[in-house]
Amino acid sequence: MIKKISHIAVVVPKLDKAMGFWVEALGLELSHVEYVEDQGVDVAFLPAGESDIELLRPVDETSGVARYLEKRGPGMHHICFEVDDIEAMLARLKAHNILLINEEPTIGTGGKKIAFIHPKGTGGVLVELYELTTGEPARRRERLIAMRQRLTEGRRIYATGVRAFFSGLRYGRNGDE
Amino acid sequence: MIKKISHIAVVVPKLDKAMGFWVEALGLELSHVEYVEDQGVDVAFLPAGESDIELLRPVDETSGVARYLEKRGPGMHHICFEVDDIEAMLARLKAHNILLINEEPTIGTGGKKIAFIHPKGTGGVLVELYELTTGEPARRRERLIAMRQRLTEGRRIYATGVRAFFSGLRYGRNGDE
Numbered sequence: 403m404i405k406k407i408s409h410i411a412v413v414v415p416k417l418d419k420a421m422g423f424w425v426e427a428l429g430l431e432l433s434h435v436e437y438v439e440d441q442g443v444d445v446a447f448l449p450a451g452e453s454d455i456e457l458l459r460p461v462d463e464t465s466g467v468a469r470y471l472e473k474r475g476p477g478m479h480h481i482c483f484e485v486d487d488i489e490a491m492l493a494r495l496k497a498h499n500i501l502l503i504n505e506e507p508t509i510g511t512g513g514k515k516i517a518f519i520h521p522k523g524t525g526g527v528l529v530e531l532y533e534l535t536t537g538e539p540a541r542r543r544e545r546l547i548a549m550r551q552r553l554t555e556g557r558r559i560y561a562t563g564v565r566a567f568f569s570g571l572r573y574g575r576n577g578d579e
Numbered sequence: 580m581i582k583k584i585s586h587i588a589v590v591v592p593k594l595d596k597a598m599g600f601w602v603e604a605l606g607l608e609l610s611h612v613e614y615v616e617d618q619g620v621d622v623a624f625l626p627a628g629e630s631d632i633e634l635l636r637p638v639d640e641t642s643g644v645a646r647y648l649e650k651r652g653p654g655m656h657h658i659c660f661e662v663d664d665i666e667a668m669l670a671r672l673k674a675h676n677i678l679l680i681n682e683e684p685t686i687g688t689g690g691k692k693i694a695f696i697h698p699k700g701t702g703g704v705l706v707e708l709y710e711l712t713t714g715e716p717a718r719r720r721e722r723l724i725a726m727r728q729r730l731t732e733g734r735r736i737y738a739t740g741v742r743a744f745f746s747g748l749r750y751g752r753n754g755d756e
Contacts, residue, residue: 403606404605404606404607404627404628405628406627406628406629406630407584407587407627407628407630410584410587410658412702412703412704413703414702414703419702420702422675423675423677423700423701423702424701426675427671427672427675427677428581428660428668428672428706429580429581429668429671430581450581450583450584450660451581451582451583451584451629451630451661452583452628452629452630453583453584453628453629453630455658475703476702476703476704477698477702477703477704478655478658478703478704481587481632481655483605483627484628491605491606494604494606495604495605498599498600498603498604500600500604521654523600524600524601525589525591525596525597525600525653525654526589526590526591526652526653526654526655527589527653527654527655529605
């Protein structure tokens with residue numbers, strides 16, 4: 403029922419600084435970035451094989467991710483598995499009396515279904531389950547095209563690279579979007 | 580240069596209890612288990628797509644993993660990336676002034692080359708790099724065959740399942756190996 407590790411989420415205080423390690427030094431590529439309003443975070447996806455490293459940068463200081471960062475410091479936040487049938491997986495976990503954060507899937511951006519398993523149910527790991535819906539790949543492609551346009555349209559942004567792009571994105575969001 | 584996420588390591592106090600979540604409830608399969616003497620840990624591999632969840636159970640109470648467990652509690656410990664050329668990757672990281680735990684690769688079991696990047700160099704994540712050598716797949720196959728024989732040879736072990744097998748492995752190692 404588990405297809406793969408979808409992503410490993412890593413909490414970072416600043417996206418531009420994090421890019422200095424994950425992209426510039428380690429050599430991963432940035433495929434996708436967005437602001438997830440209901441979680442109050444900027445999210446950047448860096449593919450590694452069939453999975454992603456997902457960088458989470460809290461924007462809203464009252465968000466769960468911001469509280470996590472304050473309490474535990476930067477580092478790994480959760481593992482997300484892609485499953486083929488999230489309802490069946492949740493039923494299976496309930497049958498094993500595993501403590502869930504979401505008893506039913508919630509609908510995320512793009513219509514994808516997600517649910518979290520409580521760390522108390524897994525032995526200390528926050529686990530996300532994720533069922534990809536048909537709309538998600540198209541939505542990501544659109545976002546990527548938009549991001550690439552932003553990266554290449556402004557000569558200044560293009561010239562100063564990814565770090566500066568993120569600095570600009572951070573401070574310029576309200577003006578740009 | 581990064582081929583994929585090789586594994587996500589999770590520290591657990593007891594392997595048999597951890598199997599209750601990862602195998603019995605979540606439905607992952609156990610592919611491989613071994614005692615890694617120089618790290619003082621039992622290691623169990625549970626494939627998820629092209630990657631593994633690697634459960635680490637400290638045996639030696641003075642090991643780094645045991646100290647981690649005492650300090651931070653059970654949970655995610657490190658991310659390991661498979662790379663095609665570990666020496667080239669380490670040279671690249673040094674060129675970016677990333678703090679390394681191993682400046683040169685160390686040779687692990689089966690001849691594989693491994694090196695750790697310090698969490699201070701990555702923004703809070705312990706990152707392992709791993710270059711698969713030709714001997715490793717054959718070594719794993721041999722280990723798996725031996726484990727399966729142990730799982731199926733004893734009627735008692737077969738009848739009482741994976742959890743009991745691990746309890747037995749834990750207490751019976753010195754007698755068995």
